[in-house]
Amino acid sequence: xxxxxxxxxxxxxxxxxxxxxxxxxxxxxxxxxxxxxxxxxxxxxxxxxxxxxxxxxxxxxxxxxxxxxxxxxxxxxxxxxxxxxxxxxxxxxxxxxxxxxxxxxxxxxxxxxxxxxxxxxxxxxxxxxxxxxxxxxxxxxxxxxxxxxxxxxxxxxxxxxxxxxxx
Amino acid sequence: xxxxxxxxxxxxxxxxxxxxxxxxxxxxxxxxxxxxxxxxxxxxxxxxxxxxxxxxxxxxxxxxxxxxxxxxxxxxxxxxxxxxxxxxxxxxxxxxxxxxxxxxxxxxxxxxxxxxxxxxxxxxxxxxxxxx
Numbered sequence: 001x002x003x004x005x006x007x008x009x010x011x012x013x014x015x016x017x018x019x020x021x022x023x024x025x026x027x028x029x030x031x032x033x034x035x036x037x038x039x040x041x042x043x044x045x046x047x048x049x050x051x052x053x054x055x056x057x058x059x060x061x062x063x064x065x066x067x068x069x070x071x072x073x074x075x076x077x078x079x080x081x082x083x084x085x086x087x088x089x090x091x092x093x094x095x096x097x098x099x100x101x102x103x104x105x106x107x108x109x110x111x112x113x114x115x116x117x118x119x120x121x122x123x124x125x126x127x128x129x130x131x132x133x134x135x136x137x138x139x140x141x142x143x144x145x146x147x148x149x150x151x152x153x154x155x156x157x158x159x160x161x162x163x164x165x166x167x
Numbered sequence: 168x169x170x171x172x173x174x175x176x177x178x179x180x181x182x183x184x185x186x187x188x189x190x191x192x193x194x195x196x197x198x199x200x201x202x203x204x205x206x207x208x209x210x211x212x213x214x215x216x217x218x219x220x221x222x223x224x225x226x227x228x229x230x231x232x233x234x235x236x237x238x239x240x241x242x243x244x245x246x247x248x249x250x251x252x253x254x255x256x257x258x259x260x261x262x263x264x265x266x267x268x269x270x271x272x273x274x275x276x277x278x279x280x281x282x283x284x285x286x287x288x289x290x291x292x293x294x295x296x297x298x299x
Contacts, residue, residue, distance in 0.1 A: 079279075101183070108184030115191055125276075130219025131283045133274040136202060139195040146191055 009055065013063055020047035020067040021074075028075060039144045042114060042152060048092065049110050049156045050163075057096050064088050083121050090120030106160070107153030114149025115142055202272065208288055210271035213250050215243065216283040227269070227286065239280030250284060252277065 023043035044067060052060040068088055072081035094116040098104045104112075118141040126134045180188075215223045217237045225231065227248050235241040241262070242254040251267040252275045262277035274285035 098187075103181060103183035104187070105181050105184050107180050108187055111184070111191075112187060125278060129216070129276060129278060129281050129283050131216060131274075131276075131285075133272075133283055133285050134276055135198075136272075136274065139199040139202070142191060142195040142198075146188065 009059070012055070013051075013059055016047050016051055016063050017066050017070065020044040020063060021070050023047065024067065024071045025075060039141070039148075041148050042117065045091075045110065045113060045117070045149075045152045046155050046159065048088075049095070049106060049113065049152065050160060052092075052095060052099060052109075053106065053156075053160060060096075061092060064092060083124055086124045087117040087120040090123075091117035105153070106157045107150055110153030110156060111146055111149035114147075114152065115145035118142065118145040205272040206270040208271040210269065210286045210288055212287045213243075213245055214285050214287050216285070218281045235280075235282060237280070237282075239277070239282075241277055241280055241282050243275075243284050250275070250286060252284065255280060255282075 021044075023046065027040055027043055044064075047067075048060050048064045051063050065085070065088070068081060068084045072078070072084060076084075091113040095109050095113040098109045098112050119138075122134065122137060122141060126132060211227055213225045213227055214221060215225070215233065215235065217235065222235070222237070223233065225233065225245060227245065227250070230246045231244075232253075233243040233245070235243065240254070240256045241252060244251050244253050249267040249269045252262045252265060255262050255277050257277055257279035259279065262275050262282070265275045268275055268284075268286055271286055271288050274283055276283050
């Protein structure tokens, strides 16, 4: 197996950022709300989990942060960027910790990512309105995070079997 | 065949995965039970908070309309012991679509305008109980 050149890694990161950005945009077109704010499939997380497993933590973090900045400046607002970043960073932190324990499958890692993404956003929302009432959404968002995280995990498991890029 | 492989993959979760899933579910259930219990406590007042500060406390029993003009504009209506956000100039309108609330601990939140309307326990109902 040949070692990938830095150029190849940078090029692949660029492709993954655009893919993740497109996923985020497509999701804004198909609202899944069910009346509860904040429920999304999180398709962009497919790219992040894939990058975590195939390229490492640094690339996964960079791709995700660049994706959020791009999407929020094109289609969102600074407030949306704040929510996205807090959810994404907490989610990635938890996923990285579970990934390094080597005890969890991609599905488990992604499930935890989904749950903590929602927890991160909920904490920022609670801080913004300075109330704990908002934690009423916690059980719903927890279960929603589990379901979407598991779906994303299954997708990544299948994708990484088909895509055999060695980086 | 394809469906089977998806199922098998899902079942190929490790023990740690399952343990994590069970603990998430337990945390959710405990929270849910807590909320149900909290909702069953007597309610009598409506508290309105803007940007974290209480700007008004009203009786749940008296019908009235409350106009709020702080970060944004919101109108809250109290009618027949139920509270509803009837107007907000926020972009997402989640608060206006929110169903009416009447039980202790329930709240309607307008995140963009930083408005929280919540039903809390109060003296009114107890006083009524005594006079009856």
